[in-house]
Amino acid sequence: MNADSEERDWYTRAGVRRDPRRLLRDELRGGQLYFPPALVPYGDHPLVRALPAGARDALAARHLFQYLGFTTHFETEVVNRATQRIATGRAGVDSTAATRLDAFRIYCDEGYHALYSFDVIRQIADASGIEPVPYDFTPFRERLDAVGRAALPGEPVLAQLLQVVVFETLVTAILNDVPKDDRVLTVVRQIVRDHARDEGWHHVFFARFFRELWARQSPPERVRTARCLPGLIRNSLLPDLRPVRAALTAAGLGAARVEEVVRDSYPRAATERGMREAARHALRLFEETGVLAVDGARDAFHAAGLLTEAEGDGP
Known part of the structure; x- marks a missing residue:
């Protein structure tokens, strides 16, 4: 596909160019869900099930708000920063005009993803009273920057460029699974589907950008890059438990019970498996x-828990 056809595709197919504003329908009273229960790790915990119905409902809504709020911040503060x-043309890479044009388009896309994520938070909060x-x-962004x-x-x-390459080549269940669950509020399924469609193109762009970046690096730069990537992947995928604790506290659980729910709902083995699964496309690219x-790289990925023993041995 040449640059002209790519340009025409973006102007006719990108969500910011073609999609209407997604609006909350009259579904809250009909029992539609805020988020798929299977994607809420603590939703089936006995202490959560024992909460009053209204508290459980608010907890589910706040899990959705956390996902959309994270999206709003990440797109604007991390993805669009890079x-x-x-x-x-300030990335330290001699990018072509076509690459820079695509980056401007992605900048628009990501700003729009942030806009409609915040828009839906406010629509649902206003309608539900939650x-x-x-x-x-800031702590999440600082965690990435510290790596x-x-x-x-x-x-x-x-480091900022690598953050975005990593995150845009990860694959999580949310973008795939939420739109398929007819029990979830239509507006939520719509914006997640819209987001997933744009992110498919972004994945291709950043994978291509990384190939160009890597090809231009000197051997010492490659060593530093290779040893940075495992930490970025891991810190992108580790659950941010601060908002989980805040939501559980707001639902009425005391500090000790909040910690019990968190401990039981985010077991280390399951978290490690989930990270390896989400990172599989990024690992294939690398x-x-x-x-x-690169010397020491496979060991670094293995030490970060991103490769199994067999994968860590290499081909």
Whole structure:
């Protein structure tokens, strides 16, 4: 596909160009769900099931709000922080005009994803009377930035680019599973489906961008990059339990019971399996580009729990 046809496709197919504003239908009184129960790790915990119906309903709504709130912040504070650098030629990479144009398009996409995520939070909060618990994204962003500072000292731009490459090549169940669950509010299924459609193109862009970035790096730069990536993947996928605790507290559970629910609902073995599953496409990209062949890289990915014993041995 040439650049002209890609441009025409974006102007006619990108969500920000073609989709209407998604509006909450009159479904709250009909028992439609805020989020698929299978994707709420603590939803079936005995202490949660014992809560009054209204508290359980608010907890489900706040799980949705947390997902959409995270999306709003991540798209604007992490993805677009790096995407703007690519678009404006300040990424330290000699990108083509076509790549920069695509980056500007992605910048628009991600801003729109943030807009409609926040819009739906407010629509549902206003209609249900359930307010989101306060959410501070800064600790999560700082957790990612700390990985870059440790592995790539003095190279914050490269670290930001790698953050986005990692996150945009991860695959989680939410984008795939939410739109398929007819029990979930229509507006939620619509915006997650809209998001998933755009993210398919973004995945292709950032995988291609990483191949170009990697090809231009010197051997010492490749070593530093390869050893940074496992930490970025891990810290992108580790559950952020602060808002979970806040929501459980708002539902009426005391501190000790909140910790019991969190401990039981996020067991380490299941969390590790989930991270490896979500990272499979990113790991394939890094295998194909030779990242895992760099001295010490495969061991670093293995130590981060992203490769099984067999995978850690290499081909």
